[in-house]
Amino acid sequence: MLSILAEGESYGYAIIQRVRELSAEEIQWTDGMLYPVLHRLERDELITAEWRQAESGRERKYYRLTTKGRSSLKEEKANWLTVHNTLGKLWNLQPVST
Amino acid sequence: MLSILAEGESYGYAIIQRVRELSAEEIQWTDGMLYPVLHRLERDELITAEWRQAESGRERKYYRLTTKGRSSLKEEKANWLTVHNTLGKLWNLQPVST
DNA sequence: TTGCAATACATAGCTTCGCAATGCATCAAT
DNA sequence: ATTGATGCATTGCGAAGCTATGTATTGCAA
Numbered sequence: 001m002l003s004i005l006a007e008g009e010s011y012g013y014a015i016i017q018r019v020r021e022l023s024a025e026e027i028q029w030t031d032g033m034l035y036p037v038l039h040r041l042e043r044d045e046l047i048t049a050e051w052r053q054a055e056s057g058r059e060r061k062y063y064r065l066t067t068k069g070r071s072s073l074k075e076e077k078a079n080w081l082t083v084h085n086t087l088g089k090l091w092n093l094q095p096v097s098t
Numbered sequence: 099m100l101s102i103l104a105e106g107e108s109y110g111y112a113i114i115q116r117v118r119e120l121s122a123e124e125i126q127w128t129d130g131m132l133y134p135v136l137h138r139l140e141r142d143e144l145i146t147a148e149w150r151q152a153e154s155g156r157e158r159k160y161y162r163l164t165t166k167g168r169s170s171l172k173e174e175k176a177n178w179l180t181v182h183n184t185l186g187k188l189w190n191l192q193p194v195s196t
Numbered sequence: 197t198t199g200c201a202a203t204a205c206a207t208a209g210c211t212t213c214g215c216a217a218t219g220c221a222t223c224a225a226t
Numbered sequence: 227a228t229t230g231a232t233g234c235a236t237t238g239c240g241a242a243g244c245t246a247t248g249t250a251t252t253g254c255a256a
Contacts, residue, residue, distance in 0.1 A: 003185060003188040003189070004188065006188070007188065011204080011205090012204065012205065013202095013203060013204055013205085019184065022184045022187050022188065023180060023181075023183075023184040026180045026184075027180065027181070027184060030244080030245080031204080031205075031206090032206090032207090032244065032245060032246075032247085033243070033244055033245085034205095035205065035206060035207085036206090036207085036242090036243085036244090037242090037243095039206090039207095040241095040242085056203095056252085057252095058203080058204080058251075058252075059204085059205095059251095060203095060204070060205090061204085061205070077185075077189065080182075080185065082121060082124045082125065083121075083125070084178075084182055085121075086117065086120045086121040086124075086125060087101060087175075087178065089120050090101040090102065090104070090105065090120065091101070091175065093194055094192070094194075096191055096192075109233080109234090110233065110234065111231095111232060111233055111234085128215075128216080129233080129234075129235090130215065130216060130217070130218085130235095130236095131214065131215050131216085132234095133234065133235060133236085134213090134214085134215090134235090134236085135213095135214095136234095137235090137236095138212095138213090154223085155223095156222070156223075156232080156233080157222090157233085157234095158232095158233070158234090159233085159234070
């Protein structure tokens with residue numbers, strides 16, 4: 001979620017589509033699992049939300065990373081790579097530099 | 099856990115040390131989080147347990163993968179790589195082939 | 197113009213998981 | 227004899243995962 005928002009602000013429905021697209025349809029988040037996560041991230045001040053009218057005229061809730069969110073992402077990414085490289089040793093994968 | 103046991107049978111304490119070693123000390127599992135996981139995997143029949151005496155003369159509980167565990171690992175590994183490659187697109191990493 | 201699919205957000209609630217805390221026993225070395 | 231490392235186990239709380247469900251709007255086709 002944080003990595004998606006690091007590309008730029010977005011909103012619920014678009015995030016689902018983006019993940020779907022990036023994963024070649026393999027990851028299909030539902031809105032029911034998306035919004036609770038967004039609310040939690042907002043509560044933890046990793047993202048901020050703003051209602052705004054899209055060009056379509058429709059009201060949407062746009063989310064963007066906060067500074068705290070950016071540093072959390074950095075940390076989470078490092079953690080991911082640590083785990084990935086550990087698994088990589090068991091799976092004979094090329095290590096990924098942090 | 100499944101990947102560790104795919105290397106061959108092992109037991110709780112050794113698994114913790116193996117993960118620690120593979121991760122260059124970065125991942126430090128505690129026994130309190132390890133055993134519940136082992137018990138769950140055993141309940142789900144992904145691993146089997148057997149008390150046996152080590153050469154040291156000490157009783158240890160050795161775990162090994164079942165066939166079901168092996169196929170679960172295969173599935174989990176594919177899932178991991180899907181997520182990793184999706185994140186990789188956002189992080190500009192080289193894709194890892196399944 | 198009506199009805200359906202897609203867009204858009206939200207919450208309730210059950211199940212499972214993550215993890216720390218705690219307990220206990222054995223073994224080796226000092 | 228005591229300490230630190232080895233070795234397994236359970237309890238329990240808070241957090242997370244995910245399904246089900248509710249509501250409203252928009253756009254398009256029948």
